[in-house]
Amino acid sequence: MLVWLLHFRGGLNLNSHDPNRVFNVHPFLMFFGFMFFLAQGLVVYDGMVCRVVAISLGGVGIRAAIKSHHTLNFGSHMRSLHSWIGIAAFSLFVLELAFGILKCCGDAAENSKEKPRKSGPTGRTVLYMATCAALSGLMERSAAMDDLDGGGGRSHRESTIINVLALFILLFAVSIDKAVVYAVAVNGRADCMPEA
Ligand code: HEM
Numbered sequence: 568m569l570v571w572l573l574h575f576r577g578g579l580n581l582n583s584h585d586p587n588r589v590f591n592v593h594p595f596l597m598f599f600g601f602m603f604f605l606a607q608g609l610v611v612y613d614g615m616v617c618r619v620v621a622i623s624l625g626g627v628g629i630r631a632a633i634k635s636h637h638t639l640n641f642g643s644h645m646r647s648l649h650s651w652i653g654i655a656a657f658s659l660f661v662l663e664l665a666f667g668i669l670k671c672c673g674d675a676a677e678n679s680k681e682k683p684r685k686s687g688p689t690g691r692t693v694l695y696m697a698t699c700a701a702l703s704g705l706m707e708r709s710a711a712m713d714d715l716d717g718g719g720g721r722s723h724r725e726s727t728i729i730n731v732l733a734l735f736i737l738l739f740a741v742s743i744d745k746a747v748v749y750a751v752a753v754n755g756r757a758d759c760m761p762e763a
Contacts, residue, residue: 568598568732575725581631586638592631594704597653598736600624602697605660606743609690610750618664625657641711649703656696663689691744698740705733 572579572591579591604621608614636644645651709729712721721729 568595571728571732586635589631590635590639593628596624596628598701600628602701606694609743609747622661647707649700649707652696652703653700656693656700659689660693691747694740701736702733705729
């Protein structure tokens with residue numbers, strides 16, 4: 568992704584005057600921030616820190632898309648399927664975290680001996696939705712680039728890099744999903760920590 572954004576798309580900077588550079592923060596943070604950390608939150612023993620990082624970086628990423636939206640001619644806000652799936656994934660994730668925190672507080676108040684759940688019931692659903700958002704986002708961006716540049720916006724090499732990136736994102740999500748399914752089958756839990 569960095570090769571694409573730095574070499575082909577002029578880099579990324581949230582405070583730049585160039586709207587393209589501001590926009591480029593969006594795909595970077597939505598994958599390496601939101602999606603990566605939400606996936607890590609599913610497989611590590613205590614995923615809370617990962618989930619908080621995912622939400623914080625995802626929030627900045629969405630802010631970057633909103634900030635550069637008009638200048639890059641994307642039309643009105645929240646019109647594309649991508650933006651709907653994206654905001655649904657993000658909102659579900661925030662809700663899950665909020666309920667998780669409430670449940671932990673409830674358990675602590677009752678002095679429960681039961682271990683807190685490491686990942687909520689919607690964890691994998693959010694991962695699927697984030698994957699759909701990331702892939703549809705790449706398509707959305709490619710289409711916008713072609714429109715703006717009169718149809719010849721992407722070189723063959725850039726198209727190849729975008730396609731490889733999309734396949735990599737898909738493989739990443741599939742491997743995390745398989746890891747979760749395998750860990751649940753073996754340990755009865757998604758994380759890899761042995762029972763005490
Ligand atoms: C999990 C990952 C992602 C989420 C949750 C997400 C979420 C969003 C949201 C909520 C918007 C609407 C902003 C607005 O209306 O102003 C948006 C816009 C946009 N995103 Fe993403 N995004 C993700 C990944 C990506 C990726 C990887 C790309 C690739 C370049 C991308 C490209 C775009 C584009 C071009 C827009 C503006 C056009 C539109 O509204 O569809 N997104 N994204």
